[in-house]
Amino acid sequence: MKNMIxxxxxxxxxxxYLSYLLPxxxxxFDKNNIQQLLFIPYARPGGISHQEYTERVRTAFQKTPITVKGIHEFENPQEALESAEAIFTGGGNTFVLVKMLHDLDxxxxxxxxxYAGTSYIGTSAGSNICGLNMRNTNDMxxxxxxxxxxxxxxxYNINAHYLDPDPNSTHMGETREQRxxxxxxxxxxxxxxLREGSYIRVQGKEEILCGTASARIFTKGNDAIEVSPGYDFAPLYKIH
Known part of the structure; x- marks a missing residue:
């Protein structure tokens, strides 16, 4: 049973950092008796090092019983991933993240x-890789x-950090919806x-929108629709 955020x-x-998701x-983690979190820092936001990024996550969990280990700290990343109790992939550049994951098999x-049920958390780029491909990233x-x-x-694919058009903006580039x-x-x-403050809670066959914001669903040939927290995205599997 899939177990994802x-x-x-x-x-x-x-x-x-991570405070709104931490509870x-x-x-x-308590429900599943998880004590160690494997962090995948490959997306490197702003070009920071893998170690700097991992320390940021350690700080977020420092007052909890959870131990954080970066995948780069292991001699064999495949073995580290295979034995992971829970996995967190952080945000940054999706191209960099996907390249590293493919290069390291x-x-x-x-x-x-x-799919085996290991707890998975993704934010931003780490959420983009949950879809079938990375073609809806905002990254360079x-x-x-x-x-x-x-x-x-x-x-389906995720467009993280989704932004609505600002009617007062003088920016002439394409909106997210146009892209x-x-x-x-x-x-x-x-x-x-997915707008800021929202996340999808995947538990088995349910994929429920949670958080403070609505989300926007785009399908080919149709007008986009707004959905509120509590919406189940699972039926989208049938729309492609």
Missing amino acids: IASTSTIHGTA TLLED LMSLLRKKI PIVMPSSFKTTGAIG IKEFHCYNDLAVVG
Whole structure:
């Protein structure tokens, strides 16, 4: 049974890193007797080192019973992933993250772990890799992965940090909605725009929107629809 938290962001503006997700995470870890969290820091937000990123996560969990280990701290990352009790993939650049996971032959193993029921937490780029591919990321292609294919742990793609158009803005570039419409000129896959403060709680066959914000669902040839917390995304599997 899949057990996932797929979050738009790690941090809500004005709050501490992971603080809005921590109560849910700790409840899940206690329920499943989890004591160690494996962190995947490969997305490297702002180009920080793997160790710096891991220390940020350790700080978030320092007052809890959970021990955090970065996957880069193990001699064999495949063995580390295989034996992980719980996995957290942080945000940053999705191209960098996906390249590393493919280069180290970890993507398929990560999918296997998720489908086996290992607790998985993703934020931003770590949520983008839960879909069938990474083609709805907002990130710059600063490196080229061997494949855009991701874990396929859910049957649709995620657009993390989804932003609505600002009617007062003078910016002339495309909106997120326009970019997703471009995607649907060539792809049939449904896309979920996750706003800040929202996350998808996957437990078995349920994929429930949680948090403080609504989400936006895009499907090819249809108008986008707004959905409120409590909505189950599982039926989207049938729309592509």
